[in-house]
Amino acid sequence: MSLRLSRRNLLAASALLPLGLRVPAIAAPSSGSYRVGAFTVTPLLDGLFPLEPSMIPAAESQAGQALLKGAGLPATGPSPEPVNAFLIRRGERHWLLDAGCGTVLGPGFNRVTAALAAEGVRPDQIETVWLSHLHADHAGGLLTPSRLARFANAELVLQEREVTYWSDAAARASAPAALSPMFETAQAVLAAYPDRIRRVSGEAELAPCIHALPLPGHTPGHMGVLIVDGSERLLIWGDIVHSRLLQMPHPDWTVIWDTDPAEAIATRRRILDRVAVEGLSVTGMHLAASGRIERAGTGYTLI
Numbered sequence: 001m002s003l004r005l006s007r008r009n010l011l012a013a014s015a016l017l018p019l020g021l022r023v024p025a026i027a028a029p030s031s032g033s034y035r036v037g038a039f040t041v042t043p044l045l046d047g048l049f050p051l052e053p054s055m056i057p058a059a060e061s062q063a064g065q066a067l068l069k070g071a072g073l074p075a076t077g078p079s080p081e082p083v084n085a086f087l088i089r090r091g092e093r094h095w096l097l098d099a100g101c102g103t104v105l106g107p108g109f110n111r112v113t114a115a116l117a118a119e120g121v122r123p124d125q126i127e128t129v130w131l132s133h134l135h136a137d138h139a140g141g142l143l144t145p146s147r148l149a150r151f152a153n154a155e156l157v158l159q160e161r162e163v164t165y166w167s168d169a170a171a172r173a174s175a176p177a178a179l180s181p182m183f184e185t186a187q188a189v190l191a192a193y194p195d196r197i198r199r200v201s202g203e204a205e206l207a208p209c210i211h212a213l214p215l216p217g218h219t220p221g222h223m224g225v226l227i228v229d230g231s232e233r234l235l236i237w238g239d240i241v242h243s244r245l246l247q248m249p250h251p252d253w254t255v256i257w258d259t260d261p262a263e264a265i266a267t268r269r270r271i272l273d274r275v276a277v278e279g280l281s282v283t284g285m286h287l288a289a290s291g292r293i294e295r296a297g298t299g300y301t302l303i
Helices: 003-019 062-070 112-118 136-142 160-166 169-174 177-192 261-278
Strands: 034-036 039-051 079-090 093-097 128-130 155-159 197-200 205-207 210-214 223-229 232-236 281-283 293-296 299-302
Touching: 034 232, 039 112, 039 136, 039 223, 079 112, 079 136, 128 205, 136 177, 155 160, 160 177, 160 197, 169 177, 261 293
Parallel strands: 093 128, 128 155, 155 197, 232 281
Antiparallel strands: 034 039, 039 079, 079 093, 205 210, 210 223, 223 232, 293 299
């Protein structure tokens, strides 16, 4: 994905809205908060990304067109998908999971700071930002337009493998063209928080009752965050799906930004099976709701 492509797609999607295009529930802005024991989890909608079928190549098919048409969208897309960050609070403590796009993907985003303000939270009150991964739509909001640190007091926490990958000149040189702009943003973020980056490995404890859950494939260090307080549990699964509409019924459909598509498929199937068996509540950066997963034929559905 190039920055130029992103802006063109954003303009195309925004042009559809005044025409009264019926946007399905999967693209509705996230709102409201979830209670998980003593924690309050609030989705912060950064904007809607116009996902075109070409970004999930298997969706350029009759099956993909049928799903889009069935949702009231043009058969050729785009499908407007939410880009969320999450504010997590317990008492006087404030954490952030991801930070949205900021200004790096052009107009239509950069709403996380305003969403925080609406919750009565200033950027300097965020003590930690947990990063599912370093793609621009998750980490760009950590930067001001001048590429300085937006969260003055926050520590960044992410998987060791994630820092290693995005810092590797050889990985950047050999990456697909779609990932080139992602390296630029990732390295700018790491440079803006040089003394405030904590690396974890595996299923590390991030805070009491909150654990990292490695979900590799989309990126090497992609992770979800599992909150368990008493009998209540919520998994915020990062980018396990980019499109509920397209990938839940077809979990083998990958996006062009997957670093390792085969591993991304294996991880998606593994975590979908796990949450379906355990009845675990889930939400994600590109989901407009939380819910439980059930098997549906050869795929899955969010209830």
